[in-house]
Amino acid sequence: MINVTKTFLPPQEEYNAILKRAWDKVWITNRGELVLELEQKLKTHLNVPNIIVTTNGTLPLQIAIKALGLTGEIITTPFSYVATTSSIVWEGCTPVFVDIDPKHLTIDETKIEAAITSKTSAILATHVFGNPCAVEEIEAIAEKHNLKVIYDAAHCFGVTYKGKSVFNFGDVSTCSFHATKLFHTGEGGAMFTNDGELHKKLFYHHNFGHKGKDDFYGIGINAKMSELQAAMGLAVLPHLDFIIEKRKAAVSAYKKSLQKDAVQYMHIREAAEWNYSYFPVILHSEKVLDNVLEELNENNIYPRRYFYPSLNTLEYIEKSNMPHSENISKRILCLPLSHDIEFGVIEFISAIINQHSKR
Ligand SMILES: *Cc1c(COP(=O)(O)O)cnc(C)c1O
Numbered sequence: 068m069i070n071v072t073k074t075f076l077p078p079q080e081e082y083n084a085i086l087k088r089a090w091d092k093v094w095i096t097n098r099g100e101l102v103l104e105l106e107q108k109l110k111t112h113l114n115v116p117n118i119i120v121t122t123n124g125t126l127p128l129q130i131a132i133k134a135l136g137l138t139g140e141i142i143t144t145p146f147s148y149v150a151t152t153s154s155i156v157w158e159g160c161t162p163v164f165v166d167i168d169p170k171h172l173t174i175d176e177t178k179i180e181a182a183i184t185s186k187t188s189a190i191l192a193t194h195v196f197g198n199p200c201a202v203e204e205i206e207a208i209a210e211k212h213n214l215k216v217i218y219d220a221a222h223c224f225g226v227t228y229k230g231k232s233v234f235n236f237g238d239v240s241t242c243s244f245h246a247t248k249l250f251h252t253g254e255g256g257a258m259f260t261n262d263g264e265l266h267k268k269l270f271y272h273h274n275f276g277h278k279g280k281d282d283f284y285g286i287g288i289n290a291k292m293s294e295l296q297a298a299m300g301l302a303v304l305p306h307l308d309f310i311i312e313k314r315k316a317a318v319s320a321y322k323k324s325l326q327k328d329a330v331q332y333m334h335i336r337e338a339a340e341w342n343y344s345y346f347p348v349i350l351h352s353e354k355v356l357d358n359v360l361e362e363l364n365e366n367n368i369y370p371r372r373y374f375y376p377s378l379n380t381l382e383y384i385e386k387s388n389m390p391h392s393e394n395i396s397k398r399i400l401c402l403p404l405s406h407d408i409e410f411g412v413i414e415f416i417s418a419i420i421n422q423h424s425k426r
Contacts, residue, residue, distance in 0.1 A: 069412060071371040073405035074246045075310050077302035085298040094294060098274075101297035105252075108304060113225070113232045115259055117266045119273055120297070124221045124243025124256030126273070126290035128154035128191070131239040131258060133286075134268045135215045139186035142214075144174040145379040145392040147193035151219045152378045155191060163187070164379045166389045168201075170334045172347075175391075176201040179208050189215040194233055195374075196345040196401075197222040197249075199336050202236040217241070220259075224250040225311065227340040234259040239269065244300060249314075249344045250307060252300040255292055313406040314343035320410050321346060321402060324417030329424035346404040347373065351424055353397040358423045360400070368416060373401040 076082075089095050106118050121127050128150060132141070141155045145164045155162045165182050168175040174192040190209060192200045200218065209216045218236060220226075221243035226233045234240040244255030258273075260266050271278055276287030322332075330348035335341045350356045356372075363370060377392040378384070402416060 069368045069403050069408070071369060071373070071401050071403055072247050073407065074251065075303060075306060075406050077299075077306060082298060082302040085301050086295070089294040089298065096291060096293040098291065099294045099297075101294045101301060102292050105292075105297040105300045105304075108301070109257070112304065112307075113234060115232050115234050116261055117259060117263075119258050119266070119270055120244075120252075120292040120300075121256045121258060121273055121290040122292050122296065123254050123290075124241060124245060124248075125150045125154060126288065127239075127241035127256050127258035127269075128217065128219060129158055130269055130272045130288065130290060131217045131241060132158040132160065132189075132191075134265060134272050135189065135217070135238060137188045137215060139188050140184060141189045141191050142174075142179055142182050142187060143191045143378075144193050144195070145377045145389045146172055146374055146396060147195060147219060147378060148221065148374060149378060149381070150221075151191065151193050152381065152384065156383065160188070161186075162378075162384065164387055164389055164392075166391045167195075167395070169391045169395060171198055171201075171336055172196065172333050172395065173198060173200040173336075174205075176204040176208070179205070180212075183212050183214070187212070187214060189217060191217045191219065193219040193221070194223050194226065196333060196347055197224075197226045197342045198333055199223075199226065199228045199233050199236075199339045201336070202228060202233070206236070221248065221256075222344045223342065224248065224344070225307070225342045228336070229338045230340075233339070235261060238262065238265065244296075249310065249342055250300070251303060252292065252296040255296045255300065310406045311343055314404055317404055317408050317410075317413060318343055318346055320413045321417060324414050324421075326421045326424070329421050343404070345373065346402045347399050348402060348420070349395060350398045350400065350420070355423050356398055356400055359420055362419050362423070363416065366415070366419075368403060368412070370400045370402050370416075372396075373399065375399070
C-alpha cells in the first residue's frame with residue numbers, strides 16, 4: 068500500500084539510545100532534558116530566537132488566539148486543514164473567510180482589507196503546503212488596521228523567506244510535528260514569536276499558567292511535549308537533510324513524468340526556499356480527479372484530497388462563497404511523496420494521471 072506520505076522512522080537503536088536517558092533518570096515529561104535539548108537544537112537548526120515545543124500542532128493555534136486576547140472576527144483562509152478554522156471557533160471567535168490566490172493557494176492578500184470590520188481582531192492565515200503567504204503585504208495591512216497576525220505554519224519546517232525562517236513572521240507562528248509532517252515527533256508541534264513578553268505568555272499558557280510551583284500567571288492549559296515525543300524528534304532531526312534530498316528528487320521525477328498540460332502546480336512564492344513537504348497537483352476537473360483516484364486506489368495507491376472540502380462549507384460555519392478555494396479543493400490531489408518512494412511508482416502514478424487528463 069502506498070499512502071500520501073510515509074512516516075520516516077529513525078533506526079530503532081538510535082531512538083532507544085536517546086530514550087535510555089529518560090529511563091535512566093526516570094523522567095518522561097514536564098520539560099525534561101530531552102525537551103530542552105530538542106528546543107535548543109531546533110532553535111539552531113531553524114535559526115529562530117524563541118521556540119516552545121508542544122504536544123501537537125493544534126493547541127499552539129488555540130493558545131496563540133488566547134494569548135493575543137483575540138475576540139470577535141478573525142480573517143482566515145478557507146483552504147487549509149480543518150484545525151485552522153476549528154481553533155478560531157473553539158476559542159469563541161468567528162472565522163471570516165477571504166478567498167485564496169489560485170496561483171499560490173494562500174489567502175489572497177488583495178482581498179483582505181474588504182473583509183475587515185470594526186469587529187476584526189486578527190488575521191490567521193496558512194502557509195499552505197509550506198508555501199509562504201504574502202507576508203509583507205499582510206504585515207502592512209495588519210499595521211494599518213491594528214490587527215494581530217497568526218500564521219498556521221504547520222507545513223513549514225525549514226522553509227525560509229528572503230533567507231529568514233518563515234516562523235519569524237506574524238505575531239505568532241505555529242508548526243505541527245505530527246507523524247505525517249516533514250519533521251515529526253509522532254504527535255507534536257511548536258509555537259514561535261519574536262516578542263519576548265508574548266513568548267513568556269505563550270509559555271505560561273502551555274503549562275497550566277504555572278509561574279513556579281505554587282504561583283500562577285493566569286489561566287492555562289496543558290500543551291507540554293513529553294520526553295518520549297522529544298526523543299523521536301532528536302532521533303529524526305539528524306536525518307532531515309536526507310529526507311528532504313529524497314523528496315526533492317521524487318518531486319523532480321514527478322515533474323518529468325507528468326505531461327505538461329496534464330496538471331497545474333502550485334507556484335512557490337518568489338524569494339521563498341521550499342521544503343518539499345507535499346506534492347499537490349491540480350487536475351482539469353473533479354471528474355478527472357475521481358477517475359484518477361479510482362484507478363490509483365484499485366492499485367493500492369492512496370493520494371489524499373488535501374484540502375477538501377473548502378473550509379467555508381463546513382456545517383458549523385455561516386455560509387459564504389469562496390469560488391477559488393471551492394473550485395481548487397475539488398480538483399487538487401496530494402500525490403504520494405516520501406523519503407523512500409520508488410521512481411517506478413512515480414512513473415506509474417504519473418502515467419495514470421496523464422491518461423485520464425487527455426481531453
Ligand atoms: C497538521 C495540521 C495542523 C494540526 O496539527 P496537529 O499536530 O495534527 O495537531 C494544523 N494546521 C494544518 C494546516 C495542518 O496541516
